[in-house]
Amino acid sequence: MPRVSFEHIVKKFGALTVLDDLDLTVESGDFLVLLGPSGCGKTTLLNLLAGLADVTSGRIMIGTRDVTDLDPKDRRLAMVFQSYALYPTKTVRGNLRFGLSASKLPREEIDKRIAWAADMLQIGPLMDRRPAQLSGGQRQRVAIGRALVKHADVLLFDEPLSNLDAKLRTEMRMEIKKLHEELGPTVVYVTHDQIEAMTMATRIAIMNGGKIEQFGTPDDVYERPANLFVAGFIGSPSMNLLPATAEDGGRARLADGSLIDLTAYAFDAAPSPGAALVAGLRPEHFTLAAPAEAACRLDLPVRHIERTGSDALLSLAFADRRITVRVTPTDAAHLRTGDRVAVAFPKDRLNLFDARSGRRI
Amino acid sequence: MTVSASPAPAVLFPRPSKRIRGRSIAVLVFLAMAALFFSVPLYVLVVTSFKTMDQIREGAIFSLPEVWTFDAWRYAWDEACSGLTCEGLKRGFVNSLEILFPSLIASIAISAVTGYALALWSVRWAGGFLFLLFLCAFVPFQIIMYPLIVITVNMGVYGTIWAVAFIHTVLAMPVLTLIFRNYYKDIPPEIIKAAIMDSGSFWRIFVEIILPMSGNILIVVLIMQITSIWNDYLIGVTFGGLGAQPMTVNLANMVTVTTGTVSYNVNMAAALQTAIPPLAIYFVLGKFFVQGIAAGAVKG
Numbered sequence: 001m002p003r004v005s006f007e008h009i010v011k012k013f014g015a016l017t018v019l020d021d022l023d024l025t026v027e028s029g030d031f032l033v034l035l036g037p038s039g040c041g042k043t044t045l046l047n048l049l050a051g052l053a054d055v056t057s058g059r060i061m062i063g064t065r066d067v068t069d070l071d072p073k074d075r076r077l078a079m080v081f082q083s084y085a086l087y088p089t090k091t092v093r094g095n096l097r098f099g100l101s102a103s104k105l106p107r108e109e110i111d112k113r114i115a116w117a118a119d120m121l122q123i124g125p126l127m128d129r130r131p132a133q134l135s136g137g138q139r140q141r142v143a144i145g146r147a148l149v150k151h152a153d154v155l156l157f158d159e160p161l162s163n164l165d166a167k168l169r170t171e172m173r174m175e176i177k178k179l180h181e182e183l184g185p186t187v188v189y190v191t192h193d194q195i196e197a198m199t200m201a202t203r204i205a206i207m208n209g210g211k212i213e214q215f216g217t218p219d220d221v222y223e224r225p226a227n228l229f230v231a232g233f234i235g236s237p238s239m240n241l242l243p244a245t246a247e248d249g250g251r252a253r254l255a256d257g258s259l260i261d262l263t264a265y266a267f268d269a270a271p272s273p274g275a276a277l278v279a280g281l282r283p284e285h286f287t288l289a290a291p292a293e294a295a296c297r298l299d300l301p302v303r304h305i306e307r308t309g310s311d312a313l314l315s316l317a318f319a320d321r322r323i324t325v326r327v328t329p330t331d332a333a334h335l336r337t338g339d340r341v342a343v344a345f346p347k348d349r350l351n352l353f354d355a356r357s358g359r360r361i
Numbered sequence: 362m363t364v365s366a367s368p369a370p371a372v373l374f375p376r377p378s379k380r381i382r383g384r385s386i387a388v389l390v391f392l393a394m395a396a397l398f399f400s401v402p403l404y405v406l407v408v409t410s411f412k413t414m415d416q417i418r419e420g421a422i423f424s425l426p427e428v429w430t431f432d433a434w435r436y437a438w439d440e441a442c443s444g445l446t447c448e449g450l451k452r453g454f455v456n457s458l459e460i461l462f463p464s465l466i467a468s469i470a471i472s473a474v475t476g477y478a479l480a481l482w483s484v485r486w487a488g489g490f491l492f493l494l495f496l497c498a499f500v501p502f503q504i505i506m507y508p509l510i511v512i513t514v515n516m517g518v519y520g521t522i523w524a525v526a527f528i529h530t531v532l533a534m535p536v537l538t539l540i541f542r543n544y545y546k547d548i549p550p551e552i553i554k555a556a557i558m559d560s561g562s563f564w565r566i567f568v569e570i571i572l573p574m575s576g577n578i579l580i581v582v583l584i585m586q587i588t589s590i591w592n593d594y595l596i597g598v599t600f601g602g603l604g605a606q607p608m609t610v611n612l613a614n615m616v617t618v619t620t621g622t623v624s625y626n627v628n629m630a631a632a633l634q635t636a637i638p639p640l641a642i643y644f645v646l647g648k649f650f651v652q653g654i655a656a657g658a659v660k661g
Binding site: 052071073074077078079081082083084086088090098099100101102109146252322 | 549551552554555556558559560561562563570571573574639
């Protein structure tokens with residue numbers, strides 16, 4: 001399986017620059033998820049790789065082949081689209097067969113591959129139906145099948161699950177993950193759903209405004225966000241980002257005057273006293289019982305309680321903003337709006353950012 | 362989760378019976394008048410064509426034929442004089458068919474492929490080209506008639522079936538291309554993207570994917586073209602010369618140039634014979650025509 005690399009990619013639509021000098025390498029067999037808000041350029045990047053759009057400048061390599069100027073059919077990749085894009089007048093079998101129409105394979109080989117894909121995706125009984133006679137989940141399986149029969153080295157997915165309902169989405173997520181583990185192709189998968197990204201990816205590239213904000217494993221991205229954008233984007237409910245000022249003695253002062261202990265924090269570069277910081281505290285890392293090694297303890301009034309079933313979200317008033325804290329439903333059961341609650345945050349879970357550059361320090 | 366099923370309500374609310382209201386009466390009266398407006402002349406046409414000249418001379422135009430006779434029909438088809446030749450309408454009928462088929466096939470084939478290319482492939486200057494087509498669709502035929510005559514003379518086809526068919530094809534193409542282009546524009550772009558990745562062949566995608574999705578629009582265009590080509594008079598009379606006149610020109614000559622008494626029964630039979638082919642097409646394909654017009658996007 002080849003690696004895929006984008007080198008100095010620039011893409012402009014008229015005067016609008018969508019991608020500006022972008023570099024990205026997907027290692028062989030990786031499951032890369034391109035994640036970002038709408039309009040961040042992730043689908044454009046996928047289309048450039050597929051050959052459905054032309055780069056303005058830069059180079060795209062698949063393995064040792066420069067595919068920048070190749071026709072889509074010659075790039076040896078397969079793509080699954082958001083709206084399935086099945087051919088409505090062809091049967092399921094016809095759809096899979098057309099997927100191989102450029103490959104000039106012998107007839108027996110084509111039939112063998114179609115049978116293999118049908119078996120793999122359990123669409124055997126549907127082979128003679130037309131797309132209009134299939135449910136959403138079945139259509140998506142056929143679309144994946146049409147990509148699989150090509151035995152392409154690189155599989156591309158463009159938000160393939162966003163048209164499915166929640167239950168099917170979970171099933172298909174596991175199925176795609178399983179296919180990746182069994183067949184081991186290099187995958188580039190575009191989504192705006194962070195659950196999909198966190199569960200399926202071996203690498204995530206978080207994009208914003210045509211740039212890659214962070215490229216790393218799901219754990220990296222979640223535990224050590226590289227900047228304020230990633231910190232705010234990844235995680236639901238999102239990370240609490242509180243302005244703070246660095247002080248002497250490994251401490252920082254928050255907006256309400258309380259102190260955070262930074263002594264256990266692994267700084268890339270320690271801030272000088274007086275520097276403006278942003279402290280990032282994930283809602284699920286707060287505890288009601290104070291741990292021995294607490295970075296800070298806060299005593300705050302409850303403004304709002306939201307129960308989601310598996311846990312409860314407390315919205316606490318802090319200076320001029322709110323802090324979200326995740327607790328168990330049992331803990332939330334006796335709390336009422338207006339009660340004061342004491343929460344603590346462990347030292348080893350802190351994220352600190354430079355307020356001016358937005359970068360992690 | 363169970364919900365106790367409540368018994369069906371015993372009282373069925375009686376619906377008030379529908380009454381014909383004032384406004385429906387107005388509509389019905391209007392529709393009846395419109396129907397009469399078209400059907401009375403048609404009735405006269407049909408009954409006259411089956412009458413003998415003796416009965417026609419009596420002047421009761423609404424009366425049914427005393428003797429139903431096909432003489433006028435046969436005469437109009439086989440013997441009636443149009444200009445100097447006296448071979449009836451069958452010459453014109455054959456000419457019309459010979460004009461119809463090449464121009465039908467050429468105009469639909471060329472404009473379907475052009476529309477497909479403009480809608481689904483990135484074509485340089487496509488916007489400007491579309492605007493040009495749009496303008497062309499509104500150029501009155503009379504303005505470009507003389508240059509077109511010169512062109513067909515230079516091509517050496519003037520006065521033949523091919524000149525008429527060629528002009529029909531050329532004149533229909535702007536509108537047909539726009540129709541096909543707009544229809545194909547509604548095909549989801551991801552289908553064409555998938556096809557480009559799967560096959561990448563312009564013709565193969567057209568034949569295997571796009572053409573099977575075009576049934577509705579093909580029927581619409583087919584009916585439009587058959588009717589307009591068959592009913593055309595001006596192009597036929599201008600480019601057909603003497604040997605390649607379509608049925609309409611034949612009919613006009615037959616009716617306007619008469620010697621002696623006017624044979625109303627023959628004229629009406631000839632008019633009906635000329636009108637029957639497009640009518641038949643409407644009856645056969647009319648249902649699909651409505652479906653085709655109503656069907657916009659092709660669902661994936």
